[in-house]
Every structure is written in structure tokens, then in C-alpha cells.
Amino acid sequence: MSISKAILALAFASASSFAFAEGAPTGSADAGKATFQKAGCWTCHNYGGTGSAGTGPRIGPTVLEWEGFVHQVREPSNQMVPFPATILSDQQLADIYAYLKTQKREDPKQIQLLSR
Numbered sequence: 001m002s003i004s005k006a007i008l009a010l011a012f013a014s015a016s017s018f019a020f021a022e023g024a025p026t027g028s029a030d031a032g033k034a035t036f037q038k039a040g041c042w043t044c045h046n047y048g049g050t051g052s053a054g055t056g057p058r059i060g061p062t063v064l065e066w067e068g069f070v071h072q073v074r075e076p077s078n079q080m081v082p083f084p085a086t087i088l089s090d091q092q093l094a095d096i097y098a099y100l101k102t103q104k105r106e107d108p109k110q111i112q113l114l115s116r
């Protein structure tokens, strides 16, 4: 490889890793909601990703950065079933990620009985 080609390759490599570090590709929360149901994420993580004791932790809203999210879904850390790219594309994952980001934690201050 000539030096100029090597420099070009390096430039590309760093450009793409910058793009990666910038975060999630743009996703549609509406499409993500549908895919969340279709892919069966809810069977362990409950509707809206609120979590179910014994089957899956809360993921709505997710606390993970995009890279960590993708890593967990593709190569789960423990008991979760893996979802390879042949089953869920990166775009579908980006949609689910956008959807989970729209979810809100319950606010105990909204419970009137407790605010007296």
C-alpha cells in the first residue's frame, strides 16, 4: 500500500469511528414501539420496557449509550436471548432505542396520598 493510500485509509477509519461515537443513528419512536412488540422485547421487559421482576430489568427509559445498547442486544451479558442483525437490523434497533428514550420513569411525587 502506498503511503498516500495508507493515510487515506486511516482518515476513513477515524472518520467512521467518529461517526460511531456520535451516538445512535436517527430512529423513529413510533416504528420502534411496533418493533418492540413484534420482536417480543416486552415478554421479558414488560410494555414500555418498565421491567418485570425475574424476567428482565427496566429499559424504558434506557440508561445505556447507543454502543452499549447494541452490544447488549447483539451479545447479551447474561440471560437475555441474542438478537443478531439478521433478525433485527441496526435501523430497527435505532427505532427501538428512540422509542425507549421517550419512556418516562414513574414520579412518586404524583401520588397524592404521599404528598400530604
Ligand code: HEC
Pocket: 036, 039, 040, 041, 042, 043, 044, 045, 055, 056, 057, 058, 059, 062, 063, 064, 069, 072, 073, 076, 077, 078, 079, 080, 081, 083, 088, 096
Ligand atoms: C427472554 C427474555 C428477554 C427478551 C426477549 C429480551 N430481553 Fe433484554 N434483557 C433480559 C435480561 C434477563 C437482561 C439482563 C442482562 C442479561 O441477562 O443479559 C436484559 C437486559 C437488557 C438490556 C440492558 C439493561 C441495562 O440497563 O443494563 C437492554 C438494553 C435490553 N435487554 C434490551 C432488549 C431489547 C431491545 C429486546 C428486544 C429486541 C430485549 N431486550 C429482549 C431479558 C430479555
